[in-house]
Amino acid sequence: xxxxxxxxxxxxxxxxxxxxxxxxxxxxxxxxxxxxxxxxxxxxxxxxxxxxxxxxxxxxxxxxxxxxxxxxxxxxxxxxxxxxxxxxxxxxxxxxxxxxxxxxxxxxxxxxxxxxxxxxxxxxxxxxxxxxxxxxxxxxxxxxxxxxxxxxxxxxxxxxxxxxxxxxxxxxxxxxxxxxxxxxxxxxxxxxxxxxxxxxxxxxxxxxxxxx
Numbered sequence: 001x002x003x004x005x006x007x008x009x010x011x012x013x014x015x016x017x018x019x020x021x022x023x024x025x026x027x028x029x030x031x032x033x034x035x036x037x038x039x040x041x042x043x044x045x046x047x048x049x050x051x052x053x054x055x056x057x058x059x060x061x062x063x064x065x066x067x068x069x070x071x072x073x074x075x076x077x078x079x080x081x082x083x084x085x086x087x088x089x090x091x092x093x094x095x096x097x098x099x100x101x102x103x104x105x106x107x108x109x110x111x112x113x114x115x116x117x118x119x120x121x122x123x124x125x126x127x128x129x130x131x132x133x134x135x136x137x138x139x140x141x142x143x144x145x146x147x148x149x150x151x152x153x154x155x156x157x158x159x160x161x162x163x164x165x166x167x168x169x170x171x172x173x174x175x176x177x178x179x180x181x182x183x184x185x186x187x188x189x190x191x192x193x194x195x196x197x198x199x200x201x202x203x204x205x206x207x208x209x210x211x212x
């Protein structure tokens with residue numbers, strides 16, 4: 001994961017040219033070493049059956065996922081359909097160390113490393129879930145509150161479905177997770193998931209988050 005983190009950071013910093021910036025690279029290595037020695041990733045997940053769907057929402061026992069795009073994706077699935085609720089975090093240690101750094105550049109690099117690392121932790125949890133499950137089950141990619149047409153208030157549903165406090169994550173009144181370097185998401189799983197991303201149904205071609 002740390003090697004993948006290095007590659008991702010290099011891509012973000014240098015783009016395709018990969019120009020050598022020794023000073024930046026030293027900061028990146030320092031931040032990655034700090035993460036390796038201080039970060040303890042945690043995660044939790046839970047599966048709930050899909051109770052009902054309409055063109056605008058997916059109903060579960062934790063609440064209603066109010067997203068026409070995600071509902072459309074779920075409606076394409078065949079067989080028993082479940083929603084996986086998940087939250088991962090890398091805790092507050094790296095955030096606090098980043099804030100204590102002198103200089104905006106140091107703080108920015110620590111923030112970048114933290115953001116990339118928590119996404120890799122979410123990727124790892126997804127991989128483990130899919131490898132551990134029985135054969136013949138398919139999955140969508142993860143979908144988070146605040147993405148696409150799912151409002152940030154969707155955080156409440158995820159927190160209803162999970163005991164998130166056991167991994168040290170709380171939700172503010174503004175629907176922001178604490179620690180900041182945390183990822184919340186849902187996935188649909190079924191016998192057949194023909195479309196893995198809501199982006200397949202979206203006509204917005206210039207979206208920065210488009211995953212096609």
